[in-house]
């Protein structure tokens with residue numbers, strides 16, 4: 435019997451590590467190359483929402499997340515600058531866990547299953563080829579766009595959250611607050627910036643606190659930010675991408691990004707990893723050619739993500755403009771089926 439062909443995964447974030455774990459469960463030799471070291475903070479709202487939770491359950495990871503401090507979120511509220519809307523129950527509970535804990539947990543699990551994890555190895559751009567999976571995360575916008583998306587996150591203490599999640603729309607962006615284990619709140623925002631980038635190293639707390647007089651500013655009035663948890667990313671490319679157009683095998687954000695307000699990006703990382711497992715295992719064991727495996731994964735991802743990416747892009751555009759936002763938030767707060775439809779169509 436010939437030995438199984440190895441798989442190399444570039445990027446040890448959620449998609450890369452989940453794929454690595456699932457492949458190791460099928461005895462596939464896997465190496466993950468990760469530019470950074472664990473544990474580390476990532477810009478993320480830190481709530482998992484959508485079908486990816488079923489992937490975690492199938493891999494036996496949900497119990498490990500809970501043992502590591504993941505908590506369920508059931509209630510959410512929405513605020514637009516100075517105005518608050520009625521609190522809503524999430525149609526399905528979300529799972530909240532710090533990325534500092536989550537990524538390290540997945541890395542340990544991958545190692546425990548016999549995976550090779552090469553931390554501190556940033557892989558140079560390479561030609562896509564047999565056995566190589568790109569899981570390098572968020573795509574950065576090429577060139578000099580007039581408007582740039584920046585993402586910021588920090589953990590804070592002394593935040594009085596009434597539901598488990600709060601979404602605050604402020605001029606030019608939004609900030610999500612998410613209850614975490616140990617009395618912490620994750621504060622994470624996405625902002626559209628025109629012109630030169632602000633001096634984020636000094637100005638980030640002002641961005642995350644929102645304008646004076648806003649509900650967000652009031653909510654974070656007593657907040658103590660933990661500056662060692664601060665991280666930022668800029669120049670995000672949030673335009674939906676189609677997998678079959680590329681010749682490479684990619685999963686997670688490397689494939690396409692969904693607007694963060696849906697809280698569905700982590701779920702998509704888990705889902706795309708799950709869809710890649712069988713074709714990659716079949717390739718490794720000699721039952722499928724590389725091109726068929728790559729194309730099969732791309733088609734499955736496009737089918738699974740197409741509608742939700744389009745709906746999320748439209749929703750984000752509407753929620754970033756004042757008048758459509760107040761109509762949408764007002765309707766979603768009052769009409770339950772509409773709230774459920776927004777939730778389901780973006781997941």
Ligand SMILES: Cc1cc2nc3c(=O)[nH]c(=O)nc-3n(C[C@H](O)[C@H](O)[C@H](O)COP(=O)(O)OP(=O)(O)OC[C@H]3O[C@@H](n4cnc5c(N)ncnc54)[C@H](O)[C@@H]3O)c2cc1C
Nearest residue numbers: 445447448449469479480557571585686687694697699700
């Ligand atoms: C502001 C903001 C808020 C968000 N909030 C949420 C939320 O609340 N809920 C949610 O579900 N999603 C959220 N997301 C999205 C979520 O963070 C991503 O979808 C998720 O992290 C994608 O996982 P990934 O594994 O594809 O990428 P990542 O987790 O980014 O991992 C990619 C990894 O690849 C490594 N890497 C990159 N380049 C190389 C290289 N050349 N060589 C080796 N390694 C490399 C990186 O170091 C990183 O570890 C948010 C995103 C943003 C920007």
